[in-house]
Structure formats: C-alpha cells, structure tokens
Amino acid sequence: MNDWLRTAAKARDDIFSSSLDVSTHSSSVVRPTVYESWRRSRLQGLAPEAVSPVEFSEIELDNYLSRTVTSIVEKRAAALDQSACALVLTDRDGNLLRRWVRDHEMAADLDTKGVAAGFTMDESTVGTTGLVTLLTGRPELIRGPEHFSEKFKQYSCASAPVVHPVRRTLLGSVSLICRVADTTPLMLSWVTDLITAVEEALRARACQREQRLFEAYTTYNRDVRHPIVALDMTTIITNAAAARLLGGVDQTLLWEHARRSLRERRSGPTSLTLPNGEVLSVDCCPLSGQDTDAGAILFLRKGSAPRRKTEAGVLPKPSVLLPGLVGRSEKWRSLCCQAHRLRNGTSPVLVVGEPGSGRLAVAEALQDAQAIRVVDAIDAAALGDGRWVQHLHVQLEEPTCVLVIRHVDSLEPSTAVATLAALRRTPPARLLATAQRRSGEPAAHNALLDHFESVLEVPPLRERLDDFPDLLARFSEQVSGAKNSIEWTPEVVQALTRLEWPGNLNSLKTLVRRTVTGSCATKIGTDDLPPEYVARAARRQLATLEQIEAQTILQALREAGGNKHQAALALGIARSTLYRKIRALGLDLSASIY
Numbered sequence: 331m332n333d334w335l336r337t338a339a340k341a342r343d344d345i346f347s348s349s350l351d352v353s354t355h356s357s358s359v360v361r362p363t364v365y366e367s368w369r370r371s372r373l374q375g376l377a378p379e380a381v382s383p384v385e386f387s388e389i390e391l392d393n394y395l396s397r398t399v400t401s402i403v404e405k406r407a408a409a410l411d412q413s414a415c416a417l418v419l420t421d422r423d424g425n426l427l428r429r430w431v432r433d434h435e436m437a438a439d440l441d442t443k444g445v446a447a448g449f450t451m452d453e454s455t456v457g458t459t460g461l462v463t464l465l466t467g468r469p470e471l472i473r474g475p476e477h478f479s480e481k482f483k484q485y486s487c488a489s490a491p492v493v494h495p496v497r498r499t500l501l502g503s504v505s506l507i508c509r510v511a512d513t514t515p516l517m518l519s520w521v522t523d524l525i526t527a528v529e530e531a532l533r534a535r536a537c538q539r540e541q542r543l544f545e546a547y548t549t550y551n552r553d554v555r556h557p558i559v560a561l562d563m564t565t566i567i568t569n570a571a572a573a574r575l576l577g578g579v580d581q582t583l584l585w586e587h588a589r590r591s592l593r594e595r596r597s598g599p600t601s602l603t604l605p606n607g608e609v610l611s612v613d614c615c616p617l618s619g620q621d622t623d624a625g626a627i628l629f630l631r632k633g634s635a636p637r638r639k640t641e642a643g644v645l646p647k648p649s650v651l652l653p654g655l656v657g658r659s660e661k662w663r664s665l666c667c668q669a670h671r672l673r674n675g676t677s678p679v680l681v682v683g684e685p686g687s688g689r690l691a692v693a694e695a696l697q698d699a700q701a702i703r704v705v706d707a708i709d710a711a712a713l714g715d716g717r718w719v720q721h722l723h724v725q726l727e728e729p730t731c732v733l734v735i736r737h738v739d740s741l742e743p744s745t746a747v748a749t750l751a752a753l754r755r756t757p758p759a760r761l762l763a764t765a766q767r768r769s770g771e772p773a774a775h776n777a778l779l780d781h782f783e784s785v786l787e788v789p790p791l792r793e794r795l796d797d798f799p800d801l802l803a804r805f806s807e808q809v810s811g812a813k814n815s816i817e818w819t820p821e822v823v824q825a826l827t828r829l830e831w832p833g834n835l836n837s838l839k840t841l842v843r844r845t846v847t848g849s850c851a852t853k854i855g856t857d858d859l860p861p862e863y864v865a866r867a868a869r870r871q872l873a874t875l876e877q878i879e880a881q882t883i884l885q886a887l888r889e890a891g892g893n894k895h896q897a898a899l900a901l902g903i904a905r906s907t908l909y910r911k912i913r914a915l916g917l918d919l920s921a922s923i924y
C-alpha cells in the first residue's frame with residue numbers, strides 16, 4: 331500500500347502540474363475512471379488545492395431514501411460503532427443527506443471539509459470522490475491520493491449506487507469512509523451488502539405503495555365521466571375519460587408536474603401543456619401530507635387553469651417583457667413586470683440573484699441603448715483603491731454614461747466608500763449594479779449597497795423551468811449563428827429540468843456550447859448530451875400506461891373473449907386507441923388466454 335501511495339501521489343502531482351490537454355507518462359499509472367474524473371473536475375474549473383464545501387438548499391434531508399437507508403443502517407449500528415469509519419448517504423445529485431460517524435475526531439474533521447448533511451459532494455463541486463459511482467453506476471473504491479481535492483487525500487471512500495429495484499432508476503449512493511491507513515477491499519463488500527438490504531426494503535415498500543395507490547384510485551373514481559389519474563413514479567392508473575384526454579402522454583411528464591405542484595404546495599389547478607400542444611388544467615391532491623413521493627390523484631380538465639396573481643400583481647402582458655431577453659415562466663414574467671416600471675428611469679437599481687442567473691442581462695435591459703458602461707467590482711481588489719477609482723472616472727467621463735457595477739457586494743468596505751465618493755464627484759446618468767443573493771439569504775453588506783432605491787431579484791434557473799425551451803433555443807441560436815436551426819427534444823428538456831443548475835444560465839449556456847459546437851445534429855436527443863449530464867438526469871422513461879393499465883386492458887379483452895371492439899367499448903375508448911395502447915404497452919396478445 332505504501333509503495334502504491336507513493337506512486338499514486340507522484341502521478342497525481344505530475345498530472346495536476348501539467349496542462350489539461352497534455353497526456354503525461356503518469357496518465358497511464360492512474361486508473362482510467364479516476365483519470366477521467368480528474369479531467370472532468372479540472373474542466374469544471376476546480377483546483378485540487380482550492381476546493382471548498384458548498385451547501386445546498388431546498389432539498390429535504392428526511393426523504394423516502396434517507397428513511398429507508400436509516401432503517402437498514404440502524405440494524406448494523408454495532409458494526410459501525412466499533413469501526414473508525416463514517417457512512418454517508420447522498421441523493422443522485424451527490425447532495426449529502428445523512429452521515430453516521432462515531433469517531434469524534436473524524437466527525438469534526440469531516441465537518442470542516444463539508445462532508446456533512448446539507449453539503450454537496452457532487453463531482454462538479456468537490457471533484458473526484460467515491461461519488462464517481464453515481465456516474466459509472468458500479469461500486470468504486472477511491473483511495474487517498476485518487477481524490478481530486480487535497481483535503482480528502484487522507485481518506486479512502488468505498489461507494490456504491492442505490493438503484494430502485496423496480497424502476498431501475500438511480501436514487502443515490504452510500505459511501506463508507508475511513509483513514510487511508512485503514513483501507514481494505516472489504517469496505518466495498520460491506521457497502522454492497524448494505525445496498526442489497528436497502529434495495530430489498532425498497533422493493534417491499536414499492537408493493538405496499540402500489541396497493542395504496544389502487545385504493546385511492548377506486549375511492550376517487552366515483553364518477554367515470556370526470557378524468558382522474560392516480561400515479562406515483564412507477565405506476566399510473568387512469569380512468570377511461572383521462573386516458574382519452576392524455577392519449578400517448580409520457581407518465582414522467584405527468585409525474586414531474588404533480589411532484590412540482592406538491593413540493594411547491596400549490597393550491598388549486600395548474601396548467602400543463604401536453605407534447606401535442608393541448609393544455610390541461612390539473613388539480614393535484616397528495617396521497618400523503620408529508621411524503622411528496624407517495625403519489626397523487628390528479629383531477630384533469632381540458633383548457634388552461636385560471637391564472638394566479640403574482641406578488642407583483644396581475645401577470646404582465648408579453649409586450650412588457652424585457653427587450654432581448656427570453657422567458658415565459660411565472661417568476662420571470664413577474665420580474666419583468668417590476669423591471670418594466672424601472673426602465674429608462676434615473677433611480678439607482680440593484681439587481682440581485684444567484685451567480686449566472688442573468689443579473690447583468692436584466693440590468694442592461696433596464697436602459698435603452700445608450701452609453702452603458704460595465705465595470706466589475708471583482709477587479710477592484712487587484713487594482714487597488716486608487717487605480718479602481720481612476721478606472722471609474724474614465725467610464726464617467728462620458729456625460730450620458732449609465733454605469734453598471736457588477737458584483738458590487740464583493741467590494742471591500744473601504745473601497746465601497748471610495749467608490750461612493752467617486753460617484754458623488756462625477757455622478758453617472760444612472761447607476762445600476764448586480765450583487766449575489768442566494769434565495770433567502772441577505773446580500774453581503776457594504777456602504778454602496780445602501781445607495782440603491784430599488785432592488786430586483788432574478789429567480790434562479792431551477793425556479794424557471796418553463797423557460798428552458800426558450801433559453802435553449804436562444805443559446806443554440808447564439809452558438810450556431812442560425813435561427814431555429816436546432817431543436818431540443820421534449821425528453822431532453824425534461825431531463826435538463828431535473829438538474830439543480832447551481833451555475834444557472836451560465837451553466838446552461840456552457841452545456842449548449844458543448845453539445846452544439848462541432849455537431850451537425852439538428853435535433854438534440856438525450857444521446858447527444860455530454861455523458862455526465864445524461865448520467866445525472868438519467869431516469870427510465872416510463873411507458874405510457876404501465877402494469878395496472880396493462881392488466882385492465884387484458885382483463886377487458888378476456889371478458890370480451892378477445893373481441894377488441896367490445897373490449898374498447900367496455901373501456902370507454904375508441905378501437906384505434908385500444909390498438910395504439912396495445913402496441914405502446916408491448917402486449918403480446920398471441921400469448922394471452924382470453
């Protein structure tokens with residue numbers, strides 16, 4: 331092990347000190363999975379010596395997966411208590427949901443490194459760790475220097491993915507962490523044993539769920555004229571009226587819509603646009619108050635749901651949206667409504683939001699084209715107060731200058747005061763600025779921040795899911811230079827909306843650039859996405875009507891002695907629809923006994 335450690339540490343230093351596109355002799359010393367993960371980590375802009383923990387928000391730590399794994403871990407607590415190891419559970423995006431560790435010293439050290447519940451261990455945030463298992467789909471043991479971050483070099487990490495035994499979808503990962511000196515290949519078998527037990531528990535729960543879903547369906551399906559759907563992630567039960575409305579719609583689309591409504595605790599009906607362009611009003615009732623994965627009953631109606639009012643008042647008409655910028659989501663339209671009132675005025679406006687969310691774009695759209703000058707407060711530290719103020723004066727020489735200071739919250743307090751003084755000496759025609767604010771957090775403080783009368787908050791991309799098609803089209807146009815030349819399939823759009831997008835529109839643009847550049851595809855499907863995006867968004871595309879619907883059709887055919895016309899009548903659907911459903915479900919009628 332010691333020899334191996336020395337060789338691996340040397341290869342690591344050698345590779346990290348070479349440029350990304352140089353393949354050194356050491357590249358062959360490192361296992362390909364690790365080497366590829368290091369490469370991706372570097373491509374993400376990470377540096378081994380400067381990886382810092384990142385907290386995530388808006389994810390429930392106590393979810394279905396963590397409850398199931400906890401019940402299994404508790405049965406093995408004795409084994410864990412006796413070892414100097416930590417066990418961690420993440421979701422499929424690498425967000426750490428739970429940690430078990432008895433060794434106090436190790437617990438304190440892991441806390442400082444962000445290996446704690448509420449932090450993300452995603453490869454694009456912390457680089458290579460055992461969580462590479464989420465991308466490879468097989469158990470992985472990452473030893474000491476194979477970790478990307480310097481901080482993790484003293485640990486080894488045996489990880490394996492948790493896959494749902496019925497749906498075959500990736501749910502998350504479990505990792506056993508120990509000090510390098512204690513590394514043993516047995517760690518991997520301990521983790522895989524634990525995962526087998528977790529998967530058995532998940533399988534048992536899936537059967538109970540199906541039963542509950544069916545009971546809820548029969549309770550609500552009193553009046554067959556009203557379309558209703560009972561569904562969770564694996565099962566969908568529709569009555570005939572709903573089947574007529576939905577046609578061949580993908581279950582995943584309905585489930586994502588229902589889940590979002592439940593998570594955001596939306597009350598009243600919401601609109602859902604089907605792939606054929608038809609709009610449905612969907613009223614969604616959870617089957618369980620707390621567990622959003624437990625399933626839902628959807629009451630459907632043709633036509634869109636009545637518009638809800640936003641905090642800013644009635645939704646704006648499209649004509650007041652910001653010039654040059656795209657978006658149609660409720661949150662974006664609400665922002666546009668507020669921004670529209672501030673357009674072409676003279677009052678200073680601060681635009682806040684998460685990095686990459688489009689703050690500068692919104693600030694620039696507040697003013698019709700004239701002398702807009704943009705400076706970046708991040709440069710102030712390197713320039714020093716004197717040269718920074720001089721830099722400002724150069725911009726302010728233009729009498730009609732509208733000055734935009736980006737990242738104004740990053741100014742040191744003394745530099746903020748010097749900046750204010752410079753602006754008082756030579757005021758711009760208008761001052762606009764951008765600053766960081768993660769949802770719910772106040773922005774960092776300096777004197778200049780008090781100067782703004784109005785604040786606009788740009789929503790993060792994960793809260794603007796309806797904007798994905800427009801943004802993808804706009805970014806593709808910018809990258810390819812041609813209008814409407816690239817189409818993103820609904821499956822891709824849906825897969826992308828499942829990701830968290832901490833880098834917001836900047837990351838989406840990077841993805842578009844990576845996908846479109848050098849490709850001659852005019853239609854982007856999931857296979858065209860970079861592999862790490864596919865792995866993260868991977869989820870089986872569920873068939874239209876599964877299990878129970880298939881059973882219902884077979885039952886109707888049985889009762890009709892195989893006569894499809896009669897079976898379709900009994901099901902309340904057209905014969906052509908029945909044929910389509912039989913094909914879509916892949917039912918082999920030749921093998922069926924009527």
Ligand SMILES: Nc1ncnc2c1ncn2[C@@H]1O[C@H](COP(=O)(O)OP(=O)(O)OP(=O)(O)O)[C@@H](O)[C@H]1O
Nearest residue numbers: 655656657684685686687688689690691804835836
């Ligand atoms: N609504 C929109 N429609 C089209 N493109 C947009 C929209 N909003 C932002 N963009 C584009 O997204 C990218 C990121 O936006 P922008 O640079 O304004 O974000 P930011 O929050 O200021 O980023 P940073 O963290 O780098 O300061 C830019 O290329 C911008 O042109």
